[in-house]
Amino acid sequence: MSNDYVDGNALAGDLQEIFAMDMTxxxxxxxxxxxxxxxxxxxxxxxxxxxxxxxxxxxKVVLRVVRGPDRAWLDLRGTLNLEIPLPS
Amino acid sequence: MLTAGPTPRVPSDRWEFTVTTETGQRHTWSWQQMMALPAETITVDLHCVTKWSKLGTHWQGVSLDTLLAEVETAADYALAQCYGGYTTNLPLEDLLDGQAWVAYRYDDEDLAAEHGGPARLLVPHLYFWKSAKWVRGIQLLLEDEPGFWETAGYHDYGDPWREQRYQGD
Structure with missing residues (x-):
């Protein structure tokens, strides 16, 4: 197996654009x-x-993001849940 | 090299290719059996959805016409299945009539694992994500079933001449 991957911080930009917050x-x-x-x-x-x-x-694949020129697709089938810190 | 996951390394003595019909009938070739089939030399242009093209690439492989010749099916669709879990869907007619191959040599050398070896699908008239690396079989289907990228926004068919990149293009 090769290591052709980077860490999840690479998701920061696309997820920020979708969720309007830092999801990493x-x-x-x-x-x-x-x-x-x-x-x-x-x-x-x-x-x-x-x-x-x-x-x-x-x-296993837990998340996929495809960014088109004017839309994005987010696939979270492989994620059971995301716990997102919010200001209290 | 584009890859959506770890590179599978499948030794040829453990490699096999299976066509499964809509009724569940299986036709399987070992590497040795695949190598015994008539090979074709193919020179084609490739078009990747990430906007590069490579012209005049040189391959060797077995035509899907040869592999599907004895397969009885009423299917209109195919789902290519790969070692590592990748899938991609195509109309069956796009795999026939000299349009698609199981390719195992590139530029007169065995296909490296990084390029999809020991064998990959080669369907050069569609965007290159349809030319599935590390192919291990074709599932024949009565209904279209979207594959890995097709379920994540990419076009169901992927014609580069019509720039069918994303759904709705």
């Missing part, structure tokens, strides 16, 4: 293996037609 500090749970960790810890394959984020534990 959000905590996600992998729907495949239950791994729980910050979005920043995901393995992101970015030399692709979109961003593909995989679980650092089981390597």
């Amino acid at each position: 500090a959000a905590t996600g749970r992998c729907a495949g293996c239950g791994y729980r960790g910050a979005v920043a810890t995901l393995r992101v394959y970015q030399r692709a037609p979109g961003l593909v984020a995989r679980c650092p534990s089981c390597e």
